[in-house]
Amino acid sequence: MMFQMTIPELEIYMGEIFPQVAQDFQIDTINGDETTMRLLTADRHLRPGGTVSGPSMFALADCVMYAAILARLGKVALAVTTNCSIDFMRKPAANTDLIGTARILKMGRALVVGDVLMHSEGDLRPVARASLTYSIPPAQHLMK
Amino acid sequence: MMFQMTIPELEIYMGEIFPQVAQDFQIDTINGDETTMRLLTADRHLRPGGTVSGPSMFALADCVMYAAILARLGKVALAVTTNCSIDFMRKPAANTDLIGTARILKMGRALVVGDVLMHSEGDLRPVARASLTYSIPPAQHLMK
Amino acid sequence: MMFQMTIPELEIYMGEIFPQVAQDFQIDTINGDETTMRLLTADRHLRPGGTVSGPSMFALADCVMYAAILARLGKVALAVTTNCSIDFMRKPAANTDLIGTARILKMGRALVVGDVLMHSEGDLRPVARASLTYSIPPAQHLMK
Amino acid sequence: MMFQMTIPELEIYMGEIFPQVAQDFQIDTINGDETTMRLLTADRHLRPGGTVSGPSMFALADCVMYAAILARLGKVALAVTTNCSIDFMRKPAANTDLIGTARILKMGRALVVGDVLMHSEGDLRPVARASLTYSIPPAQHLMK
Numbered sequence: 385m386m387f388q389m390t391i392p393e394l395e396i397y398m399g400e401i402f403p404q405v406a407q408d409f410q411i412d413t414i415n416g417d418e419t420t421m422r423l424l425t426a427d428r429h430l431r432p433g434g435t436v437s438g439p440s441m442f443a444l445a446d447c448v449m450y451a452a453i454l455a456r457l458g459k460v461a462l463a464v465t466t467n468c469s470i471d472f473m474r475k476p477a478a479n480t481d482l483i484g485t486a487r488i489l490k491m492g493r494a495l496v497v498g499d500v501l502m503h504s505e506g507d508l509r510p511v512a513r514a515s516l517t518y519s520i521p522p523a524q525h526l527m528k
Numbered sequence: 529m530m531f532q533m534t535i536p537e538l539e540i541y542m543g544e545i546f547p548q549v550a551q552d553f554q555i556d557t558i559n560g561d562e563t564t565m566r567l568l569t570a571d572r573h574l575r576p577g578g579t580v581s582g583p584s585m586f587a588l589a590d591c592v593m594y595a596a597i598l599a600r601l602g603k604v605a606l607a608v609t610t611n612c613s614i615d616f617m618r619k620p621a622a623n624t625d626l627i628g629t630a631r632i633l634k635m636g637r638a639l640v641v642g643d644v645l646m647h648s649e650g651d652l653r654p655v656a657r658a659s660l661t662y663s664i665p666p667a668q669h670l671m672k
Numbered sequence: 673m674m675f676q677m678t679i680p681e682l683e684i685y686m687g688e689i690f691p692q693v694a695q696d697f698q699i700d701t702i703n704g705d706e707t708t709m710r711l712l713t714a715d716r717h718l719r720p721g722g723t724v725s726g727p728s729m730f731a732l733a734d735c736v737m738y739a740a741i742l743a744r745l746g747k748v749a750l751a752v753t754t755n756c757s758i759d760f761m762r763k764p765a766a767n768t769d770l771i772g773t774a775r776i777l778k779m780g781r782a783l784v785v786g787d788v789l790m791h792s793e794g795d796l797r798p799v800a801r802a803s804l805t806y807s808i809p810p811a812q813h814l815m816k
Numbered sequence: 817m818m819f820q821m822t823i824p825e826l827e828i829y830m831g832e833i834f835p836q837v838a839q840d841f842q843i844d845t846i847n848g849d850e851t852t853m854r855l856l857t858a859d860r861h862l863r864p865g866g867t868v869s870g871p872s873m874f875a876l877a878d879c880v881m882y883a884a885i886l887a888r889l890g891k892v893a894l895a896v897t898t899n900c901s902i903d904f905m906r907k908p909a910a911n912t913d914l915i916g917t918a919r920i921l922k923m924g925r926a927l928v929v930g931d932v933l934m935h936s937e938g939d940l941r942p943v944a945r946a947s948l949t950y951s952i953p954p955a956q957h958l959m960k
Contacts, residue, residue: 401576432545438590438609439583446582465582466783467755467805469613469901471929471947473922489933489942490905494782494807495754497903499931499945501921510921513931515903515947517755517805519782610927611899611949613757615785615803617778633789633798634761638926638951639898641759643787643801645777654777657787659759659803661899661949663926689864720833726878726897727871734870753870757901 387414388458394451397459402447408440409447412483419452422505423482434478436511441482442470445500445514448486453496453518456488463496463518470514477504482511495519531558532602538595541603546591552584553591556627563596566649567626578622580655585626586614589644589658592630597640597662600632607640607662614658621648626655639663675702676746682739685747690735696728697735700771707740710793711770722766724799729770730758733788733802736774741784741806744776751784751806758802765792770799783807819846820890826883829891834879840872841879844915851884854937855914866910868943873914874902877932877946880918885928885950888920895928895950902946909936914943927951 389397391411399406408429412420421444423429429440446465453463476482483505490497499515533541535555543550552573556564565588567573573584590609597607620626627649634641643659677685679699687694696717700708709732711717717728734753741751764770771793778785787803821829823843831838840861844852853876855861861872878897885895908914915937922929931947 403576404572404574404581428548430548432547437548437587438612439587442586442612443581443583465616467613467615468582468586469611469757469947471611471921471949472609473924473929489903489945492905497905497945499947513921513929513947515901515931515945517903522810613803613901615777615805617780617785633759633801636761641761641801643803657777657785657803659757659787659801661759666954691864692860692862692869716836718836720835725836725875726900727875730874730900731869731871753904755901755903756870756874757899759899760897 387455389455394454397454398447398451405443405447409444411451414452414455417488419448419455419486421448421451421484421486423484425479425481430479436476436482438472441472441476441502441512442468442514444482444484444502445470445512445516448484448500449498449516449518452486452488452498456491457520462521464521465516466495466519467517468514470512472512474509474511476502476511477507481505493520494522531599533599538598541598542591542595549587549591553588555595558596558599561632563592563599563630565592565595565628565630567628569623569625574623580620580626582616585616585620585646585656586612586658588626588628588646589614589656589660592628592644593642593660593662596630596632596642600635601664606665608665609660610639610663611661612658614656616656618653618655620646620655621651625649637664638666675743677743682742685742686735686739693731693735697732699739702740702743705776707736707743707774709736709739709772709774711772713767713769718767724764724770726760729760729764729790729800730756730802732770732772732790733758733800733804736772736788737786737804737806740774740776740786744779745808751808753804754783754807755805756802758800760800762797762799764790764799765795769793781808782810819887821887826886829886830879830883837875837879841876843883846884846887849920851880851887851918853880853883853916853918855916857911857913868908868914870904873904873908873934873944874900874946876914876916876934877902877918877944877948880916880932881930881948881950884918884920884930888923889952895952897948898927898951899949900946902944904944906941906943908934908943909939913937925952926954
């Protein structure tokens, strides 16, 4: 497996392109086909009862898969999310980071497909599972 | 079609249970099987380029369907989102409200299924389509 | 709306490319953005109890959307299904044709997105809802 | 992990409840959270070009997950598929068995959620990925 960007490079780049949310997330590891990112859970991500909101779980799934794609394709990638299907299975633990692990299943010329499994730190039971598809503009692949 | 709650009652109730986000949304109409809500697009919902973020579109889909369920079942409903599948089709217009129309397809004893079509105000082409499933706890139906 | 193929042309063409299943389906109407097809329900589509099987419902969703795409793009189209998400909502009626109505939501250069609502003939309540995405090879659009 | 049924018991039971399709599938292994089943690919599962049809891939995903649920809950289970989302990623190899591995992610009182990864025998790259949700009628759990 060849990676085009290191974790610090990815975090700087994602901070430039997603300035509103980059400080919410931290990349833990990039390892073969798996990329792990955490949501640094704060009050703005919660619902009453202390549980992490659905949109925050969606954002984690989208960001960790996006980081996994950038790590492979490099900065040139302008991937666009075309589909996301999430199953919400358990309530995330209150006031705890949420950890998402992305797995790329297909890195095609036009489409990238992968899935993300999410769990609360300290409890490995999955709280949500997402599958995501990204469209890669043709020019991006020519530049790579 | 019998409704259990009016639009003002729904907005007060959703403000109590979702205090963090209730001010982001406004119910436009409830009409037969269709409920229409708008995201009052503000800076915090945007991505660079002025486009509405994926998590904000997810939040609109989830909120408008939730309002549609409450309108039918009343305040007792404690519906939990179990699945959401979204197709992102076009870039939402910059700095424009995003309008979501929810349609309930099945109001079962245990599961409610519906879909949401979203477009930018002033342009009817769909920017996203979501299907959502909610689980209704057994007690909620006994109380209804 | 411009159509490239009539219903008889579509049925002949689909019989050539899907000889194993073409006799199971019949196009009812093509009308604006909506294409309606029926599964001519026979024993081989059933599960015990007389209900239409899941794979048969999947096949109807895929075929009616494919017909809708061909009607628009013509024979040159070599669309490939990349995603299908189905919600099964009610048991289809026993020994009754199943009717699927496809709606194209986006006819993009690379991706086509649409959804299909299915009901048993004589009962308008939806038994299933599918959303589907197709990838269109670049050459197909150049030829159109 | 406790299993309620062995592979031979499962194959006999599935032959009783799905007589039309049971001979198409064979359970390879049940191991912890993973159940592996193969589609014994035959002419009736193919599309022109020798590739396995979409409905046949859907059927494999549904059957292997169903077997995984029965192995856990025993014969009493009357699970109903409520959602299936499939990503089709590569063309399955021609005239080759298709192998699906199901993983149960949540075995809840009312809902079971899992996913299935499929590949052609002899080539580990995934050809399709499905996530599925099943509804378990309340009585089934009381009987277990």
